[in-house]
Amino acid sequence: MARPDAFEIVLSRAFTRIVGRGTPPQLAAALRHAVFPGGARVRPRLLLAVAQAAGARDLSAARHGGVAVELVHCASLVHDDMPCFDNAPIRRGRAAVHAKFGEATAVLVGDGLIVGAFDVLARACIDDPRLLPALPVLAQASGAAGGLVAGQAWEAEPSPDVARYHRAKTGGLFEAATVIGAIAAGVEPEPWRAVGAAFGEAYQIADDLLDLVGTPTELGKPVGQDIVHARPSAAIELGLERAWARLDDVLQRMRGAIPPCADADALHRWLDEACARLFPARRLQPCTGDALTRDDATATALSM
């Protein structure tokens, strides 16, 4: 196992305060199950890459911003897997929180992680008040008016607004990651929003594609769920060929959206690596087997 890096250390420490001596033991175990071991931590890593590219000298504020974003993401996965939503028994290749700890605990784990996210970010703001604008950015990306909560709710609406649904369900937290990264670096944040929006759009298209052509082992969760739950899917709407082309377009738009900054080259290198890892090679046949090949493994992070 690799040694934990600086981000994982900050996440661990923050988690230890969120889950303190006053936490009931079953709840504490369930909270830990929801956060560790994590997936690829894509959102905080994007946030940190933006903060570095934008010239942040000290990454402490960015790391705490990243922890907050990751905790909100983990909360959304826990609630989304519940029987009243996707009823998914498996997440990250292990039992989902509700399957292992029960529905009541799953509700509370999500609640506790949302509260914990704002707690971490608020404490970071007390240390460095320049981070304060990150709080409403995180709230916007998480909440009922166009954030993650809205995204999950669109799935249950009789007439979902598909563009709003995708932006809320996936794009919002990636946008928040780039905006908060810029805030942590002390630069004008809004120009960075388009980078996160495009990254999120690409991520959503890749997720839709892998739901059709991926395997459960790759994804750490069941495939074919978009059809089962009648969820809007770019891969189903456009067909595989055009969806792959759309993914390429969006990734190109993302690169073009990077504003002038202290170290754009480093960000492009980070994106090269992240894209190679997250966005799988073009595959035009649904994959029905479940063998874990070496190449397939690189896509595992997508579900995480």
Added chain:
Amino acid sequence: MARPDAFEIVLSRAFTRIVGRGTPPQLAAALRHAVFPGGARVRPRLLLAVAQAAGARDLSAARHGGVAVELVHCASLVHDDMPCFDNAPIRRGRAAVHAKFGEATAVLVGDGLIVGAFDVLARACIDDPRLLPALPVLAQASGAAGGLVAGQAWEAEPSPDVARYHRAKTGGLFEAATVIGAIAAGVEPEPWRAVGAAFGEAYQIADDLLDLVGTPTELGKPVGQDIVHARPSAAIELGLERAWARLDDVLQRMRGAIPPCADADALHRWLDEACARLFPARRLQPCTGDALTRDDATATALSM
């Protein structure tokens, strides 16, 4: 219907931003159902009474703090009523959110209100950074390490810690109300914690008593639930007579805990009125009927 006062106006405006144009319509209706019409708004009113007693000249910060506390409270009621917790069909005399809008929406309403609470408080902090310490106070009162989330979780633990359970489930948010009221007034907040703790303890004892001797109409929810759900109850543990005596003791302790402040008399007058309204006259017989008498109506707020 009485004209809305300044607090309800601030709450309404904050709600309009939390539930914006990006909110799916069903979710928006469910969020409104969870917050309006409200109960007695006891926690924000206590917060405002403390802020005034502590010498706050401008109550704007305190009102926003009160909105945040009330939204967290509403979120906890929505999740607590769900089938995997209390399975309570009725709240405030109307259908509970899960009963009217379904479980998935109930989960999301709670999530959206928690996010909204921190959003409101964060924006108030941007306007007035002296309010910043209120954010971790609210997080502590709401979260997994001894806050509301812990309180709900203790109900499902095999060996609940009863003192921690009550403090987390009820006391924490009242403590936060008095502490945030003091922060909003710009005075040392910690001495105010004991006032909120005692208020919360009294509230919990009264709630336990009314669950035994109250009527569903008084409470706006089913009675006898502590026995049904095997929840710790002061009224069951001590017996009615001693529980009433404990309530008197705690209310006296609350009065004694009020620190020296700008206008203690006004706070005592507010408490006189609140106690008369919230803590019912001694009643030693379980009430099995469900007629709403004039005197009974004063206790309705307790469940809200």
